[in-house]
Amino acid sequence: MTGRTALEIRLDSPTLIAAGPPSSNLVDTLTFIPGNTLRGVLAWRYIDEGGDASSPEFKRLFLGDKLSFGFAFKDGAQAIPLSARTCKYYGGFRADGGHGVMDLLASNGELRCEYEDTPCSKPLDYCNGFYDPMRFREVGVTRRLVTRTAISRARGSADHGRLYTQRVMEEGQRFVGRIYGDEDLVAKIRKLVGDGFEVRIGKGVSRGMGWARVSMAGEAAWAWPPAGAKERFEAFKEKFGRPVLAVTLLCDALFTDDYLRDRTSLTIKDLEPLGIKVSDWKEAPANVFAATRRVFGFDGEPIGLPRTPKTALAAGSVFLFEAEKGVDNPCIPDGDGVGFIGEGRLEGYGRAMLWHPFHVEAEREDVAEGLPGRDLDSILAERAGDLYALGFGPSRISSSQMAALAERIRRAKDLEEAEENICSFIDNQLGKLRKGAERTGKKGSWLLEGRRRRESLGDLFKDYVVKEKRYRRGLCAGGAEGLDLLRRFWRKFHNRYRIEASFKEPVPMDCCKEEE
Ligand SMILES: [Zn+2]
Structure with a gap:
């Protein structure tokens, strides 16, 4: 093939x-x-x-x-691999505004959310669904x-x-x-x-x-996976400290035993079609994260009856095999280490990948190499949308507050001044809001908490734009070009706000492409 x-x-x-x-x-x-x-x-x-x-x-x-x-x-x-976990309170990939996604395949023992320098430390929860493996975002x-x-x-x-x-x-x-x-x-x-x-x-x-x-x-x-099987094996070896074999199902897979009964566990023999040497590895998996799904179907004309439902191993299931004693350099297949295992290949069942990079690095910052062929405006619009989705909007921040911030970004002579203006404006507002909250017990405006992070909206904005400079990550280092990018980023952000204010409901990202 x-x-x-x-x-x-x-x-x-x-x-x-x-x-x-x-x-x-x-x-x-x-x-x-x-x-x-x-x-x-x-x-x-x-x-x-x-x-x-x-x-x-x-x-x-x-x-x-x-x-x-x-x-x-x-x-x-x-499918997000079933070994993935995320913060129970502020879940999701970092690029989506969550506390990040972790992978449990290489870990033993109970883990907690590791977000930020003072760890959030909330318990972890399952992380289901689909993701974009190039950009580390949920789909x-x-x-x-x-x-x-x-x-x-x-x-x-x-x-x-x-x-x-x-x-x-x-x-x-x-x-x-x-x-x-x-x-x-x-x-x-x-x-x-x-x-x-x-x-x-x-x-x-x-x-x-x-x-x-x-x-x-x-x-x-076909841009993914970026590395071949051999490179990925080495990355696993480094992370685990020993040679291991991990196989991750990219879609549902069907296995039967000698009596044609559905089977929901793998042995190393099932992986032979992927080009590994069976004798290099222990027969049974040492660690498993798996789920099943019932697969239904109908026979066509003239039968027209339901087929016997089958039990498939669900996409995202992961199996980890240890090397046999004394095997330090197992045979690693050439190529990308992706292929079909099990039955039903005609219908696409059993597409599987050896050494899926997710288990070594569950997510990565969105840097320049993740953005080939995308124009600056669409990148800035997406990032403005990310920040905005953390909880900004007309029902929380007034339009006069937005206009005041816009004025301070517009007036600045250079990037440093713009950043100072943002911080002093927001700090000033936060101070007033905190005093008000002490009197009335009510929080409002920039003091409100973000949707997926617990900081105030004011701190979120400062962190994203001034401290972490996420709007221009991988795009430029700063200076005059940085000020230009900041202004363009702000326009996207403010546009989103204005459109929502006039339509009275959140708008999908595609609607925010026009310039002022
Ligand atoms: Zn957390």
């Missing part, structure tokens, strides 16, 4: 990909697009383009074992509830007593799925997709749900 290509699926209407048979009257959607759906979409396209479903080519493309159709995740994100799949009435087939009107609710993925989201296999077949898939096409996926297509557009994804889909 040498070829690969990546597709983008953009949802143009709300989409429901059922997670399982309906329980009572709620139907919930998955938050990713399974490989099987991607395969179905392409097979449909093949036939729609005049192809023959009984041809040998169709069989090789969609029914053989020469192509694997991977799961499509939002914006190409990954949320937005969903909403839709309530409908069933229609009586006999009367053609609402059926009495039959109200049901569906949870759907919202339109406008973009999913990236990867396809691996023989180069000639991958080339055929590329040709099939061409300039893109419309499809309908999931349930409720008769009600206008599930419209999507499929097109080729750019090369950016």
Whole structure:
């Protein structure tokens, strides 16, 4: 399997990909697009383009074992490994304004939140969902509830007593799925997709749900992982102080035993397809962070019945193996150490990675190398959005306070003066607010606490802009260029505030691109 290509699926209407048979009257959607759906979409396209479903080519493309159709995740994100933990009170990646994410694979014993020099020390909590492994930010799949009435087939009107609710993925989201296999077949898939096409996926297509557009994804889909398996193995060896083998599931995986029963634990033999030498490692894992998911499906025509549900190991599951005694330099595969294990590879099950970098470095500051090809304005807008999301807004800070701060940034002759102005203004306001709070017992304005950190909004603003200078991290060192960046950053920040003030509700980031 040498070829690969990546597709983008953009949802143009709300989409429901059922997670399982309906329980009572709620139907919930998955938050990713399974490989099987991607395969179905392409097979449909093949036939729609005049192809023959009984041809040998169709069989090789969609029914053989020469192509694997991977799961499509939002914006190409990954499941956060199940060994991840975050602060119970101010959770989330640092770039998202949380206290940061830690990984437990290399640690033993109870850990607590390590945020800041005076550690927060709150207990840790689970950290579920998806993240962007290049930028260390959470990737949320937005969903909403839709309530409908069933229609009586006999009367053609609402059926009495039959109200049901569906949870759907919202339109406008973009999913990236990867396809691996023989180069000639991958080339055929590329040709099939061409300039893109419309499809309908999931349930409720008769009600206008599930419209999507499929097109080729750019090369950016392959920018990760940045290092090969050998380098990552060395990083693990250094962190653990001994040779270890870690395998992390990038999507759900299916394993069966000799009697074809579902199996929820791995042995080292299962990892042989990834190119390791089985005799280098102990057979059973020494440490496991795993979860399971029930996988449902329906057989197509003419059977039309539910398949026996299977138990899959969930994406993000992690297994750690120790080296056999005396093995100091185990055999490490060439290449990126990513491949398929277990069963159901045709449908994308079992994509796994050896030595996932997350377990060595759960997150990193957003520095320049994380930002190739992105223009300055979009970086500044994103950072302004990060700071703003910590709890600023018209209901908390008055517009005259914002205007006063704006004036002090505008008036400054150089960066130093601007920073002094910010600090003296905020300190002055905080002083007055504290006195007021002592009298009345009520906190307001800059003294209010941020949403994900416990400092006051005033201190948060000072820390972000003056102390840590996060708005220009990786972009410039300071000086005149720094003052320019600070002003541009402030404009983005102030714009967000103004738009929210005029719309009376928070606005998505994309709306804040215009300049004054
Ligand atoms: Zn904390």
